[in-house]
Amino acid sequence: MEFLQTPPDPDAYIVLAVFLFSIGAVGFLVRRNAIVMFMCIELMLNAVNLSLVSFGRALSDLSGQILVFFVLVVAAAEVMVGLAILVAIFRRRARASADDMSSLKG
Amino acid sequence: MSVLAQAIPAPQTDYTTIIPELIVLGTGLLIVLMLAIRRFSNIGWYALIAALGFAAAGIVAYVDLWPEVTDGAATYAFSGMVAADGFSTFVVILSCVAGVLAVLLANSYLKREGLDKAEYFALLLFSAAGVQFMAMANNLVMVFLALEILSVCLYVLSAWNRDKFASQEAGMKYLLLGAYTSAIMLFGISFLYGGTGTLNIAALAQFFARNVLENQGLVFLGMALVVVGLAFKIAAVPFHMWAPDVYQGAPAPVVGYMAAAAKIAAFAALFRILFLGLSAMEVDWKPLLWGLAILSMIVGSLLALVQSDVKRMMAYSSISHAGFIAIGVAAASAEGMSGALFYLVTYTFMIAGAFAVIDCIGRKDEQYTKYEDYRGLFAREPLLAAILTFFLFALAGIPGTSGFVAKFVVFEGAAEGGQWALIGIGTVAAVIALFFYLRLIVLMYMQDSTERPDLAETRARVAAGPAVVLAVTVAATVLLGILPQGLLDMAGQAVFAL
Secondary structure (H helix, E strand, C coil): CHHHHCCCCCHHHHHHHHHHHHHHHHHHHHCCEHHHHHHHHHHHHHHHHHHHHHHHHHHCCCHHHHHHHHHHHHHHHHHHHHHHHHHHHHHHCCCCECCCCCCCCC | CCHHHCCCCCCCCCHHHHHHHHHHHHHHHHHHHHHHHCCCCCCHHHHHHHHHHHHHHHHHHHHHHHHHHHHCCCEEECCCCEEECHHHHHHHHHHHHHHHHHHHHHHHHHHHHCCCCCHHHHHHHHHHHHHHHHHHECEHHHHHHHHHHHHHHHHHHHCCCCCCHHHHHHHHHHHHHHHHHHHHHHHHHHHHHHHHCCCEHHHHHHHHHHCCCCCHHHHHHHHHHHHHHHHHHCCCCCCCCHHHHHHHHCCHHHHHHHHHHHHHHHHHHHHHHHHHHCHHHHHHHHHHHHHHHHHHHHHHHHHHHCCCEHHHHHHHHHHHHHHHHHHHHHCCCHHHHHHHHHHHHHHHHHHHHHHHHHHHHHCHHHCCCEHHHHCCHHHHCHHHHHHHHHHHHHHHCCCCCHHHHHHHHHHHHHHHCCCHHHHHHHHHHHHHHHHHHHHHHHHHHHCCCCCCHHHHHCCCCCCHHHHHHHHHHHHHHHHHHHCCHHHHHHHHHHHHCC
């Protein structure tokens, strides 16, 4: 189990995390479906989790990994509220596209 | 030895430092529990409990904690997760005041709209606890958690009006963009952590004092992303896109609270992270705040000129106010910071009062929020028109109101730091802002309303709650405009005891 003892080089993980985060960030801006937008946010949060864990591992420090738990919990709570609002919107309109949500403008 | 094999030390739990938060959270839980056991048919009882909870927390913070924290250094509790100092206690008291005003505003609104569910008050209490923990957060984990406690409650409150699509759309937009920027801020936190090896804000400062930075790019990126995340919450340009839609769609009592609470929380976190944690990087974050302040003031004021909906105009006005408060942070001095604290207090009162009037004039379903509905308001509702005029003047910063003193003290802070360009641009923005407030005022007084029989028939009703809010906020705005010294001293002490 020697590979567990030596902290790995975090660079590769961070590059992957940045890559995943960018997919999520761009996807959020490009896609119009509210549920896909939620998925993109999840992707971003999980990229953050990956980078937190790999930084924590490289630094031999636990606090980064502890933060990951909180991120998971908060992400679940956020999606819950989001889906609840989405269901309320679905009851009125049978679609959940961001283009439909354009009654507010100045 | 692997990190996983180390024993985790049990945290010190000093509950006395978080008594106000425990009261606020406890009251919220009490309301939820009461709802599970037996429902009172009149939600006024829940409103009373919520208001008492806020009042008790505020009084405990002022009587018990304030003399203690302004005497000595900050106390850290829960393994350095929270810090109790003058600054956090000041914000705790302010959030309790904002909470009481929000409860008073909401009670009559919920009854009028037939949305009388007492969970509203529980959410208000939880969100206020989020604000308070954000001010106390001494660890980036706490900053993130408190921000989310606040935000998730605000998303639900924004979407509160089930019968109005605009409200749900506002909640949805707020949530999607809020979660997006939360993720961005978290990525920043992870970079800060990767670059410095700690999430503790006080330890960040120690790290910078001891080390020469290796991963400068990483830490800078982390700091910038955290600032972006918080700039979104205060609705600073260019992260303001959500504000007009949310302000327009969300219920007026929610906006009157949210506009202040979100700003208080995000500025409190900005202060703590930038001043205490990253003070060594002042040259790096100062230009960022400069940019945010200037853009917010100018863009907010200019776009407010072309609005035709009062709630939307107030959104752009709040964006420009965010810019003015950011001047205090950009000054990077104790004076600027206490000025910004004072500004936040005055803003809390002004925005609650203004939205109390907007709520009363909007009537059922908030159907009357357009500029043409305000045409000739003075002829129909002299008192409400006069009060709204007063608040608009206060928001514009006319001498004699607290808005003027607030602008003056942040400019003073900036002047001490020699930031003359910022002051110049701020003055120009304040003049532009005066125009869009005056536009609405002129509409209210000069125009004839004979062509609006639908408005002339029904008088706007001012219920007891909003009436109390109006009385308190007008009194506070006048008082802080004429005799600001007491509060200025308090704000100064709060920063001094940081």
